[in-house]
Amino acid sequence: MEDFAVRGKEPKDEVQIYTWKDATLRELTDLVKEVAPAARRRNAKLSFAFVFPDKNGRFKVQEVGKTLSHANGRFDDGKALAELGFEVKNFFFS
Template sequence: MAEAAQGPRRALPPPGRGPRFGPVDREKTCPLLLRVFTKTGSHHTNADFAVRGKEPKDEVQIYTWKDATLRELTDLVKEVAPAARRRNARLSFAFVYPDKHGHFVVREVGKTLSNGNGKLDDGKVLAELGFQIGDYLDVAIM
């Protein structure tokens, strides 16, 4: 069973393909709890997540859906992290999940700009980036 945790789901989808899922009806679908860890300057390391129950202290819990865009998540992070509100702030998003050996891995999946100019990966949604319920989200604010 641990073998399946790493599997091909962690590879980024091929470029040029549309989403492999339908939009979520947010009126009828219960949101998921997303554990978000923020850090200024860089991402947390794999070692920061090595011991269950001793994850980094800068955690925010967000209720959202698998079709949430990185822009939506950027706006939510800006509400709780003052550093993310700076005009020139860049946010880098990474999924944190256990590999096939049970060790947590931090994998970058996209970037946004705080002010929304330049777009970057704003329109990417969690599901098409390979997010699975139970993954954490690590956000580096630069």
């Protein structure tokens, strides 16, 4: 959460993706792999989370799923953002 404590100073390796609520974590994984070499490693595991401010303006991190770089159908690949409760504009992964 420290990485998101100051708005405008998010992690340098942040990836911004503009997508639809029906996108799956597998689709997002494939998009991330296009721009992040580390995500292309055969054994790479991607963890997805929603990062958003709470009522007091402090950022909260809500983990929503995991995927493997080269393994379709495992973990949370088929989960769509809408099904995970996606409502905010910014979506971060680590």
